Amino acid sequence: MALVQYSDSESEAEQEAPPRKINKLDQDISRRTAPSTLPPLPAAFHDLYASSIRVSVRDDPSLHGGRKRVIPHIEGNWPTHIYLEWYPSKDELEILREIIVEAENTSHTEESKIHSLLHSDLGAQLPLHLSLSRPVVLQTEQRKPFLDMFRETLQTSDISPFEIQIQSVDWVCNTEKTRWFYVLRAKRPKHDYLNRLLRISNRSLALFGQPLLYEPTLDASEQNGAQRHTHSGPETAKDYTDYFHVSVAWTLEEPSARDRDRMEHGGLQRLNDLTINFDSLKAKIGNHVSSIPLARPSLH
Numbered sequence: 001m002a003l004v005q006y007s008d009s010e011s012e013a014e015q016e017a018p019p020r021k022i023n024k025l026d027q028d029i030s031r032r033t034a035p036s037t038l039p040p041l042p043a044a045f046h047d048l049y050a051s052s053i054r055v056s057v058r059d060d061p062s063l064h065g066g067r068k069r070v071i072p073h074i075e076g077n078w079p080t081h082i083y084l085e086w087y088p089s090k091d092e093l094e095i096l097r098e099i100i101v102e103a104e105n106t107s108h109t110e111e112s113k114i115h116s117l118l119h120s121d122l123g124a125q126l127p128l129h130l131s132l133s134r135p136v137v138l139q140t141e142q143r144k145p146f147l148d149m150f151r152e153t154l155q156t157s158d159i160s161p162f163e164i165q166i167q168s169v170d171w172v173c174n175t176e177k178t179r180w181f182y183v184l185r186a187k188r189p190k191h192d193y194l195n196r197l198l199r200i201s202n203r204s205l206a207l208f209g210q211p212l213l214y215e216p217t218l219d220a221s222e223q224n225g226a227q228r229h230t231h232s233g234p235e236t237a238k239d240y241t242d243y244f245h246v247s248v249a250w251t252l253e254e255p256s257a258r259d260r261d262r263m264e265h266g267g268l269q270r271l272n273d274l275t276i277n278f279d280s281l282k283a284k285i286g287n288h289v290s291s292i293p294l295a296r297p298s299l300h
Contacts (some may be wrong), residue, residue, distance in 0.1 A: 053143035072300050074138050078286040080210075082133035082150075082201045084278045087125065088244060093118060095270050100249045103182055103263045112253035114182065128246050130164075130194075132185065132201040132281070134175075136210040143285050150204045154281060154292050157200065162193045162293050164244075166271040172245070177179065180254050182263065183245035184271065194244050197281065199237060214240045246276070 088096060095116055104114045120126055138146055167187040173180045186194065202212040215238075255263065283290045 023148065050107045061110045063070060077137045078140065078143055079284075080133070080138050080146075080205075080286075081131070081282075082135045082205075083282050083284070084130040084132065084197075085280075085282050086128045086130070086276050086278070088118075088128065092274060093125070095274060096248050099270055100182065103249065106259050106262045107251075107255065109230055112251050112255060114249050114250050114251050117247055126250065130244060130246050130278075132198050132213065134211050138208060138210075138285060142208050146204065146208055147283060147285065147290060149198075149207070150283060151290070151292050153200055153204060155295060156195075157196070157295065159191075159193050159294055160296060161277065162189050162191070163275050163277045164189045164194070164278075166268070167276055168255075169264050169268050170245070171255050171263070173254065179207055179250050179252060181247040182249040182251075183247050184274075185242065186244040186246070186276075188239070188241040192239075195237065195240055198240060198244075230256050 097116070100114065100116050100118070107114060117126060164186045166184045168185045170183055170185055171180050172183055188194070190208065198213065200216055206212060278294070280291045280293045283292065
């Protein structure tokens with residue numbers, strides 16, 4: 001079973017400015033005016049910095065841990081990704097850190113070094129993703145029509161904020177089998193919202209000639225059918241619950257069968273009470289991230 005991953009090259013460390021000399025008056029003013037606690041960052045803040053600074057115009061795996069780019073850079077092409085985003089709390093991060101450390105301790109070969117997806121190389125917390133699309137490419141003229149149509153379709157659905165729990169942990173490879181990911185597999189949520197969101201994403205992208213996630217690519221006649229059903233309500237379709245997952249770590253080498261079995265059983269014990277809440281869906285086109293709120297349930 002393959003999974004999609006959208007890592008880019010890591011950003012360069014910024015050059016530090018020379019320290020400013022602080023006198024006693026500055027310190028007194030700072031103590032009187034500084035708040036006791038900082039307010040939380042707004043959710044939209046993370047979308048502004050969703051992409052790292054590019055340090056090379058060519059695919060250079062040495063810049064990002066040996067990873068190879070899935071989509072080459074071509075003028076007029078806009079890499080696109082539809083996903084749900086999760087910023088774990090401090091307690092949740094500790095649980096995830098523990099299962100990654102346990103996976104590292106279980107691994108028996110130096111080549112299968114495990115890289116955490118929880119923080120950047122500079123220590124900043126990173127968002128985790130539950131993908132609802134493959135890594136696809138839109139043309140410049142397709143960006144706005146796609147986003148407008150996708151936003152309208154999502155907001156006219158009756159999909160409201162929901163939560164998921166974890167049913168298992170596993171190792172899965174990407175499409176090219178160049179990386180393996182340690183993932184949390186999701187249980188089927190109430191109202192089957194994950195499958196319904198996947199159908200909206202797949203049908204919207206199919207109208208723009210893009211490949212589907214977890215489903216065969218539609219031919220021309222099926223794309224026409226998708227257009228007729230994009231705004232329709234729930235329907236009977238294949239259940240892809242076993243495919244939905246959140247990646248928390250990766251390695252370049254396929255884990256052995258023994259390591260996989262030990263990691264899967266060990267990590268799951270710590271995740272029984274973990275609940276992930278989603279109240280919006282993200283559409284990343286190029287470096288721009290649009291956050292589309294899920295509809296709130298009607299009070300009537």
